[in-house]
Amino acid sequence: MTVHLGLDLGGTFLKWAIVGHEGGEWRCIDSGSAPTPADGGASAIVAELIGCAREASARYGPVASIGIAVPGRYDAIRGTVRFTPNIHVDWSGVPVVAAVSEAVGVPAHLVNDARAFTLAELRLGAGRGAATMVGITLGTGVGGGIAVAGRLHLGLDGAAGEVGHLTIDPDGPRCGCGSRGCVETYAQAQAIAAACGTETAEEAVEAARAGDGRAMAGLAEAGRYLGIAVAGLVTLLTPDVVVFGGGVANAGELLLGPVRDELRSRVHMTSPESVRLVQAELGTLAGAIGAAVFGAEASAARGGAGSPETAGPSAAASGRSDAGSSETAGTEGGSAEAEPSPAAVAVTG
Numbered sequence: 001m002t003v004h005l006g007l008d009l010g011g012t013f014l015k016w017a018i019v020g021h022e023g024g025e026w027r028c029i030d031s032g033s034a035p036t037p038a039d040g041g042a043s044a045i046v047a048e049l050i051g052c053a054r055e056a057s058a059r060y061g062p063v064a065s066i067g068i069a070v071p072g073r074y075d076a077i078r079g080t081v082r083f084t085p086n087i088h089v090d091w092s093g094v095p096v097v098a099a100v101s102e103a104v105g106v107p108a109h110l111v112n113d114a115r116a117f118t119l120a121e122l123r124l125g126a127g128r129g130a131a132t133m134v135g136i137t138l139g140t141g142v143g144g145g146i147a148v149a150g151r152l153h154l155g156l157d158g159a160a161g162e163v164g165h166l167t168i169d170p171d172g173p174r175c176g177c178g179s180r181g182c183v184e185t186y187a188q189a190q191a192i193a194a195a196c197g198t199e200t201a202e203e204a205v206e207a208a209r210a211g212d213g214r215a216m217a218g219l220a221e222a223g224r225y226l227g228i229a230v231a232g233l234v235t236l237l238t239p240d241v242v243v244f245g246g247g248v249a250n251a252g253e254l255l256l257g258p259v260r261d262e263l264r265s266r267v268h269m270t271s272p273e274s275v276r277l278v279q280a281e282l283g284t285l286a287g288a289i290g291a292a293v294f295g296a297e298a299s300a301a302r303g304g305a306g307s308p309e310t311a312g313p314s315a316a317a318s319g320r321s322d323a324g325s326s327e328t329a330g331t332e333g334g335s336a337e338a339e340p341s342p343a344a345v346a347v348t349g
């Protein structure tokens, strides 16, 4: 068995996961978290990443690779972070990958946190065994990822899968990304809370479950907009499964029901009933677990030491240098800001 470390940099918490890989099977061995020292700037964050990596490496034997999930855009070639909308530090000139890799002595790779979520659910979670999968994280922002032929699809520059920035309304509200009417402007936590008349999206879900009419209508509206985007994705990709993560996904059928309704009315080129819409299984650890898997597969693709034998080229850095994601209010992996469960794999949906 090879052992791989994943680090998930969030605005509030830095989560880590140790993932074992053997014979094509992945399992989460341990996990933990520490506060993100955002006040100390990028150098303090990198020092904390290194501290986590060294501690995990010492406790679980030499790790073969490290993956680092970031809530924003990054440069895969230079191994630097470009922009994190929810972590307000200056990343310029900070060699994140080189610093972590040199400190621990193994290859390290960056990945966007929503793509890490998608890969985690594909390998260990609700999307296990899927050939084509769409992952959607509902949190501060709406993030996403796509897997095709069983591999995470990064596109030309690592930004493939930005589900949250599909246009739903050409003249809709201005989005943080610079466009208008993106699905994120309707389905991000803040918008859902506003539509439901609650302080937070979590409260909206609770109120809707308790039968509050306004909250139920607000969630249904968000589900409808989300469903329009998902209908487009289903028509384009005909995925086996669409996995919804993040705190709002805990609404279950209150949200997914309206998404299904949109699929039934809008998807006619394939069978909408054959696409499974499910809640994520890995909870708030998905980002860290997915980062570990990504680091392992990217290292394998580059012929790194301790490479998983079954990893493919999909996770390798592409030839472009501007890899990353949403510039908007965060693809935080949904409920990434919640205190993570200490359980190795929390199936909280």
Ligand SMILES: [Zn+2]
Pocket: 164, 165, 166, 175, 176, 177, 178, 179, 180, 182, 184, 328
């Ligand atoms: Zn947008």
